[in-house]
Amino acid sequence: MAAAKKTKTARGRKQDRARVAGKQDYEVRYESKKTGKSATAVKRAVKKVGNVRKSVEKRLTRKK
Template sequence: MNENKTSRGRGQDRRLVAGKQEHEVRYEAKKMDVPKDEVRDAIASEGNSRDKIERKLDKS
């Protein structure tokens, strides 16, 4: 199956962190080795762009 079948495919989904999805917050917290609350705070201040969130958490 072609992953790029739709204009809003998997690539775009991976660029964002859905802050209301517990599994996504948990994944990002584990990946960055920070508490889930820090991930939620980063989402609140930086938006849901994975790059921006990871840059913010990396500086913490």
């Protein structure tokens, strides 16, 4: 019996891009480089506003 082949749909990838995984170093580094903030600031933003990428970026780019 052959194993079922799993395919990734475009929907799954799009939903994955809309989130920031605060525990994944490569995602934290990407956001850090993109916004010019530290990795610690990115992790704090994820903890404060959740893992929706738009919210995290808005939080990191706001002026104080």
